[in-house]
Amino acid sequence: MSQQGERPAAHEDDWWRRLYDETAADARVSSAADSLDDRFDSASAAVGAAGPGAGAAFPEPPHVAPADGPPVPPPPPAVPPPSSAPPPPPLPAPESPPPPPPMQSVQARAPWEPPVGPTRPSTFATPPPAKPPSVAEAPPVPPPPPVAAPTTASVPPLPRRQVSAKPKAAGAGPTTPLPAAPIPGTAPEPPPALAARPGLSYVGDRPPTYDAEPTALPATVPQELDGLVADTVLDGARYGTYTLRAASVRGDSARFRGEPRRDALLTVRFGAAENALVLVAVASGARATEGAHLAAADACRWIGGAVGRSHLRLSEDIRAGRRGDLKSGLHRLTDRGYGKLRARAVERGLEPEEYTAGLRCLLLSADPACRTRVFFGVGGGGLFRLRDGVWQDLEPDVPDAGAMTGQAVVGFGSASPESRADGDLLTMDLGIATPPSPYVESPPPPPAPPFRFRASVARPGDTLLLCSTGLAEPLRGEPAFAEELAERWTPQEPPGLAAFLADTQLRVKGYADDRTSVGVWEA
Template sequence: MPPPPTSPPAGRSSTGPAPADVRGTDPGPAPTEARDTDPGADPGPAPDLDSAPDATPPSAVPSTAVGALHGEPRTRTTPSVSATSDPARDQPPAPTPTSTPGPAPAPQGTRVDLPLLPPEPVGYVGSGPPTYEAEPTALPTADPDELDDLVADTVLDGARYGACTLRAASVRGDSARFRGEPRRDSLLTARFGTGDHALVLVAMATGARATPGAHRAASEACHWIGRAVGRSHARLAEDIRVGRRGDLKSGLHRLTDRSLGRLRASAAEQGIDPEEYAATLRCLLLPADPECRTRVFFGVGAGGLFRLRDGEWQDIEPRVQDITGEPVVGFGSLPSETPEGDRLTMDLGIPTPPSPYEPAPEPPREPFRFRASIARPGDTLLMCTGGLADPLRGEPELCQYLTGRWSGPTPPGLAAFLADTQVRVKGYADDRTAAAVWEA
């Protein structure tokens, strides 16, 4: 047996390969000879994400957008140590007197497999770094007599009820951070009731662009719908458990109309144009009953509703039809009912009958959106405002990154979820608000 190699002199590098490092770092791809010694390993060629045929079902998105990404979690393994390899290469190099000895290498003939890990967090994806800085710079202007009007840069929340784990975050956009403007997005998470009869509401709203009171309008919209749902939570929870989708649709449509009507009334009281004191509104209802897997989405205005299922992103945003009944050609059009039993129901802005106690609100300027779907174990449901929905639809690399991060056996923690929702994309600088639900 030839003598083990010694450390190279200073200024020279060893030409022999480095030994396998089993301390949990990523040593890179395994050598060819290591893969050949493992008869069960057949990694094959890497999938071509751009040229792969579109085999997604009708409810999945086209390959040119979110559903084109079939990325899988990265696997980290140390190279196999072949028992038939050169003994001289199997021996670790002798440490220099000044080096600190590390852990002993793996015995010969053994394979060390590290657990599946998601990709490391990144700051941005896409063609290049965004224009603005990654961290907040200027704070919004404060009025000493209106300190309650201040909005935090970031809001983070989470919970676990029944079979689902909730993560929610709202972050000021890069543009607002640079200009010292308040976050126009508002986020509300609330639980009404106790035990298996409880109902969890996640509401998010976005105020009108370039208006001074946009953040107040968004906050009012969330609070109005929160009060309305809270007062009717027992009936809503029962309708969800029993599956009364028609009652849910009409009831939530009425509550949404009244909440946005209150917002318009508030604008009139302040002497503000209702167009400037308006907000989009998107909500999720999650029953705490572990036996109920129905997830209800409703709202008015732009944003996104996505589902990560079996490693593929699906855009399940309810399609919008105009008053003439003709479908609007766009991204994410879905049939009225999918093979999985997910039904899509919507209204076209029809005003509700006037109440004897208050005037009937005007119909929302955009159609009411509603979707009640049955969750499967392993699903991840994502509801978000336009600040995150737009880059998800426009930058496939962001979808691929989130697929790797959110396909693990356990949901991410609060800090990890916040970091994931903040991954930036050049050309998208709006506020981001997102709520994701992981199904056990």
């Protein structure tokens, strides 16, 4: 049986016997045109007469009867497909790229002959791909303009292209143009969300003498690397109802001469939560003295350590409003710090006035319910408050040396408990006044600098400014400088760190000293 299941009419090997039967006569050459050349000519004629899309490239060869054996009937004609309704008219096709050029007819050649003409990839007459449906939100992209030949004439700059914010539909082509590169020679546009700071870099009729940027670095030796100070220090924080900004910048004259910054800045927090206490210390070394920057750093470090060891008691006193306890306690801590400075001067072989620094500090509670701001310190500088666009000088008045009696700390002008009104000492048993000795064993120590203290309650919208002498002097002596800073710092939102640094560096001719400023913005 065959693979289809029907039974063959004859033996399966009859066709093989009939093909190789030695008794059968030779078929000889047939009179029909059935040679290889005849078949090639027939195929060439068929290909040459058929055009593109006319059917198969090689038609069926004509039916040839075998030389012997029963005649094989010709194949039946192709049955035409059943009649059907005419196809509907084609829908208008969307815009599509121009169709490819029609396939040229292939010149008849033998399989072993080389192709005629230049070799190129084969092309097939396939229908163009269907274009995705257009999106209503995205307008059609116009075709690119033809590229013109390069010329030597100047070409005007192309206009900037806008970036569309509409989302691209799924399956749609790219409809949003990319942002164009900035045109050479034009300044980039600032982002709309950022407010530009005023471009004023100095006030007055003339610019300052020195350059605005650092010029020379301070000279040092390998043994003094620990004492190096940076040209600029910047810091900030936000606690409770206030925002803190602090900056210390080397002066123009020190930048030009390669001298170190004599101002020192310390910002530190002790404790956590509502009991946290923020200390900001600003120290300025003595002018024209060796190691002034080291003395300023020592003053900040020692007062920071003293406040840190007593921060719990100080935080409670500030929140409770114990002004007397705060004044006496901070006075005592400051005195101890200056005692260490005098001892360090002796170690370095210097006089006490050669190794000293002015010190000004702020104590700020992190409790949102506490708006008490405490200032204390010794030496020059400034304490100001900006309220309703007007500067107020809050520098505490320093009493005269003769009036510094009573509750002051011993060593800062207070009288000895054994003295009378005229200052003479009395013996304990006889009550006889003892005259002073005419012999002085050592010179008396220099008078201690007066201690400054002030505690005030801040209001919403206030700006408190603590600064060194380099910023306090132009603020008091140059009205245009004070007006410019008041205009920049009046808005309710405090400036950022970079903006605050730029405001601190606003220059005035004739004021080239180091500048250190601490601003506290009340919400």
